[in-house]
Amino acid sequence: MLEVSGLTKRFGGLLAVADVSLRVPEGGIVALVGPNGAGKTTLFAMVSGFIAPDSGSVAFAGEEITGLPPHLICAKGLVRTFQVVQPFGRLSVCENIAVGAHLHLAGRKEALERAREVAEKVGMGPLLDRRAQALTVAGRKRLELARALATAPRLLLLDEVMAGLNPTEMGAMIDVVKAIRDMGVTVFLIEHVMQAVASLAERVYVLNQGRLIADGAPGEIARTPAVIEAYLGHGAAARMVAQAVEASR
Amino acid sequence: MARLGIAGGMIVALAVPYLIRSDFWLGFLITVLLFAAMGMAWNVLGGYAGQFSFGHAAFFGTGAYASAILHIGFGLNPWLGLAAAAVAGGLVGLVIGTLSFRYGLRGSYFALITLAFAEVLRILANTAEFTGGGVGLYVPLKVGVANLQFESKLGYYYVALGFTVLSLGVGWALERSRLGARLMAIRENEDAARALGVDTFMCKLQAIVISGALTGLGGAFYTQYYLYIDPGIAYGPGVSVEILLVPIIGGLGTVFGPLLGSAVLHGAGELARRLVGDAPGLSLIFYGALLVIMVRFLPEGLMGLVWRLSRRRERAANA
Structure with missing residues (x-):
């Protein structure tokens, strides 16, 4: 579904994303994890057309989309959400979602109708007439998701939809993401919350300082020394092994 | 309920000239309607799309000059001149929009570039031959409906009313369209x-093409109404400010805001003139003060106030 190869982006002297290649197969949920500043959001921004890469390419459903503007990429069925939620504050929840629905529906009535259906799906039915700026953090995260979903995407890029949610809200959000996958939408998500990653993703890519350092099933990568070092500091893996050996003595 | 109100408003608007039979007040209403229509034109770009223009005189003046020049120089019928003015205004919108939006100008940068365009056009109109330079252009007096010149203000009133209905209709349709969303x-x-x-x-x-076309139409109406146009009137900052104040006072991004705003702005302006007298530049000071007050205390305009009060009454009724 998504094929990224050799993607690179520099900001001045900083190598934000360095030669990253990855694949997201159709129908699955793939996660991208890594410490703060690893380049995850920059990678998403390049895939969705918000930032032009310095080199490398992005292919979506077998078609090269590198360098296309965001609205054309969205029209092809690849849509992103934002880490920092970006609601249309003074519009109602229904109107917010309808903007996404308008991608394929020209009529106002049809788009609002579609928006109501989507809101129902993500559990926002009772909030339809609420102004977006009056929503809670959890509500805004859902709205972000609902708007993206209303464009009828084939691939959804979710940038930290769990951040700032309490455990109950997170459980609900995990269910929503699973439901989206079950509707046939491929999901590629950035996530810090490991519990969410473990229960959602089939495959995980780990990014650190712009480079991919590991990939595999969620259980596997948690035991990879490079990943432990990226999160806990240089030498951490060796210390942990030493401690484990110590403890088993 | 809303439809009934609109239908009632239309009947009143059609009957008004027979009720008030005063040339002065009819002239006042013509100004209110003209600026309501152009305020809505500004609203399309500023209120709905959030792109604040400080140079709508660029469209107004171009429409005014287009109809005057085509009529005087080429004998074009002024009714067709209205259409030509709309096209000219839309084209200016296309040029300004392409240049500024292509390079991502937003907010105050966009406001400044529109102001600059209007000023450049003012200076050009001041020096060019075919605009009559600083002297301006006089439209020859040939009274007749076919010539878009009327004996009394009555005819102008109905043309202005038609223009306002068209303009507010565009806003109404926009609110119910994909483009508006x-x-x-x-x-x-x-x-x-x-x-x-x-x-x-x-x-x-x-948005800027629609806005420019409607404002250009307003310029052409102005030319036919006063039969005179010069660079200061056509492209001066006074018109730009007056056009943008109307929806800001009335309510940004609303259909009836511009009508309400225009009535209040010109009503208050008339009152000020009577109280203080008419000194040159006084109206600009008045507009400036009004703008500050509105932005500080009523950023959602009078329509926002109406909306808030009706909500409060509803809540009180429910409690």
Whole structure:
């Protein structure tokens, strides 16, 4: 579904994303994890057309989309959400979602109708007439998701939809993401919350300082020394092994 | 309920000239209607799409000169001149929009560039031969409906009313269209709109062309009404400010805001003139003060106030 190869982006002297290649197969949920500043959001921004890469390419459903503007990429069925939620504050929840629905529906009535259906799906039915700026953090995260979903995407890029949610809200959000996958939408998500990653993703890519350092099933990568070092500091893996050996003595 | 109100309003608007039979007040109403219509034109770009223009005189003046020049120089019928003025205003919108939106100008930068365009056009109109330079252009007096010149203010009143209905109708249709939804999305958050597949450049361009065309129409009406146009009137900052104040006072991004705003602005202006007298430049001071007050205390305009009060009454009724 998504094929990224050799993607690179520099900001001045900083190598934000360095030669990253990855694949997201159709129908699955793939996660991208890594410490703060690893380049995850920059990678998403390049895939969705918000930032032009310095080199490398992005292919979506077998078609090269590198360098296309965001609205054309969205029209092809690849849509992103934002880490920092970006609601249309003074519009109602229904109107917010309808903007996404308008991608394929020209009529106002049809788009609002579609928006109501989507809101129902993500559990926002009772909030339809609420102004977006009056929503809670959890509500805004859902709205972000609902708007993206209303464009009828084939691939959804979710940038930290769990951040700032309490455990109950997170459980609900995990269910929503699973439901989206079950509707046939491929999901590629950035996530810090490991519990969410473990229960959602089939495959995980780990990014650190712009480079991919590991990939595999969620259980596997948690035991990879490079990943432990990226999160806990240089030498951490060796210390942990030493401690484990110590403890088993 | 709303439809009934609109129908009632229309009947009153049609009957008004027979009720008030005063040339002065009819003239006042013509000004109110003209600026309500142009205020809505500004509203399409500023209120719905959130792109504040400080140079709508660029469209107004171009429409005014287009109809005057085509009529005087080429004998074009002034009714067709209205259409030509709309096209000219739309073209100026296309040029300004392409140049500024292509390079991502937003907020105060966009406001400044529109102001600059209007000023450049004013200076050009001042020096060019075919605009009559600083002297301006006089439209020859040939009274007749076919010539869009009327004996009394009555005819102008109905033309202005038609213009206002057209302009508010455009706003009404916009609120119920995909373009309108996209413009409001751009106003609220441009990046989020782009992520949801909105071609923000094309949408903003459509908005400025519609806005420019309607404002150009207003310019042509002005020419036929006063039969005179000069660079200061056509492209001066006074017109730009007056056009943008109307929806800001009335309510940005609303259909009836411009009508309400225009009535209040010109009503208050008339009152000020009577109280203090008419000194040159006084109206600009008055407009400036009004703008500060509105932005500070009523950023949602009078329509926002009406809306808030009706909500409060509703809540009180429910409690």
